[in-house]
Amino acid sequence: MRKRFLISKMWLVLVTIAALGISYSAAQAHERRDVGDYNMVVGFEVEPAYEGIKNAAGLRVTRKSEEVDVSADGAVFESPDLNPGETFTFNVSEELEGKTIPFHNDLYPEATGTVEVTDSAELSGTVNIDVMGDNFDPADIAIKGSTTLVFTNVTDTVQTVDSGVRSVADDPGGSSDQESSPAALPEAITGLESALQVEVTHVPSNISKVMPLRDVYNDPGHYVADFVPTAPGVYQFRFFGTIEGAEVNETFVSEGGGGGFGDVESVSNIQFPERQPAVRDMESAVKGAQSTAEESQDTASRASTMAIVGIVLGVVGTVIGGAGWLVGLRRK
16 A cells, blocks of 8 residues: 555646746846845746755856946947848846837937847847837837847848947038947856855755755856755745855845745645645645554554454363362362
């Protein structure tokens, strides 16, 4: 019986993971905090986070820098000349969240657009924008952080696309003194996978575990601690260690505890068409079945023992009775 329950539990977990097909993607809600000379961005790597599905405590560390003037010509991105059919790709980092970035075509003053970077946006992943000479399609969009913009020249002539407001230097006869130089984006802090650790706590049960961090390939300054949250509710991440020799001990909590990233939700919220019992429910069922089986075994064992005792007592009674009968005969 125990083996059947364990096999059922394992099968349920495998089917759930396979059916959902969830993999790491850009997180949708993180908490940002300045810590000394650095900025830390923390949250679940995949949000919403669900119990029983592989996830990770995510951390991004950058050096604090002066505010980027997104309206300056070319401050955030600047394409080369795009020949017909060519594309220009730019990844909008999470550090730009909360900003609206204007962009334009240097060759056509009327061709302008805006990119609003906000956590409430629906667009994420990869967003395509056609460069159409005197306009863009779409021209004004709202996206989440860590979204990739792909600008494609769909005309038969050379085009450009730059962030910011078109400068006077781009106009014929304009003064080059008014051209703005690109501003540097925040510097990613690398090499922290051996300098920092994270203590993950499931707040309702107060169970904690210290986990190592690993760096994310081809994404400098981005670190994760992989784990599978097995219960819903509020989680707490405490990052401790050093950043470039500076002591760090910072605690972040999910929104149910007043923090800025999402709690872990029950996987039943996304199951369709039938809801399956959670792993913890299966474990309770297994424990209950084991307990019932053990109680049944104990009851059977006690009954067997009582039967043996009864038999022994019966034999003893018979022997004593026989002995008394013999003694009576001799007296007669």
